[in-house]
Amino acid sequence: MKKYARQSKILELINEKEVETQEDLAEALKVIGIDVTQATISRDIKELRLIKVTAKSGKYKYGTIEESQNSISDRLVRIFKNSIVSIDAAMNIVIIRTIPGAAQICGSAIDSLQITDIGGSIAGDDTVFVACKSLESVDEIINNLYSIIN
Amino acid sequence: MKKYARQSKILELINEKEVETQEDLAEALKVIGIDVTQATISRDIKELRLIKVTAKSGKYKYGTIEESQNSISDRLVRIFKNSIVSIDAAMNIVIIRTIPGAAQICGSAIDSLQITDIGGSIAGDDTVFVACKSLESVDEIINNLYSIIN
């Protein structure tokens, strides 16, 4: 049963360097004396639940879910940036206008940020209403949102 | 700029049902009036940082990193199960024997479980030493480990 020793090595390898493809991985393994085909690696990767993520370079690389967690909200922030048209307020409601169809996703983005003093949000097609728990917190929340965009 | 509206829909779709391939996604989008090719979806998926995960059925499906977080340690537990040969103790050190080459990965598994009273662990090739903070906690920790295996 050499499978787990191999899988262990695979984890090591993808931690050490950016492995782009399963072929690459197969080659790297061959160097250290483990000789398997891409097919086997495909199966290992499935078992290990490894995922292909985009490295800083923009290239793909294999990684673990754990290590990718940092970049979670990253994604939302990026979408956020690109779809917000304006931010305004009416009493304790922050009104965010987005490009058409993007309100839902911006809503989720905001929710996932877990900003204190936000009671909740509701999103239509191009507008998100964010309910602030107090009038005092509105400005801060707006600033908070702006800071994400910039 | 219909891109973000589309990406928003993509997120909705993969939440609603198990989408296996990018082609499937393209078809589902077509149904709701969004007509794009697989190539575009590939790019969207890269931007959204969606990942292919194994659904309960064993099939692949697209998902977000967030939703896959539950299954994180899942993986480690599975490896754990399959590579542990024996668990024993010497004073405050729990000694875990694994199949050759699997000690490292088991060590990481244990670390990631964040069991209280474990000071740390060190792994060779087929043996892991787990340092318990007190003699009293040893039994409990061993039971803990056994329960994972079963």
Place this chain on the structure above:
DNA sequence: GAAATCCGTGTATAAATATGCAATAATAGG
């Protein structure tokens, strides 16, 4: 100890995904 079963793997290939290039659309600058 032969037969049946299971597991891990390679081979070959189908299936799925990523991408270079070109066209088009959106945006900005004057």
Place this chain on the structure above:
DNA sequence: CCTATTATTGCATATTTATACACGGATTTC
């Protein structure tokens, strides 16, 4: 309003990944 620049997308295809099938070796069963 026109031009330059940048973004978005499709098409075609290269690249990458998953898998059906077959096989060998272990393990179990009777």
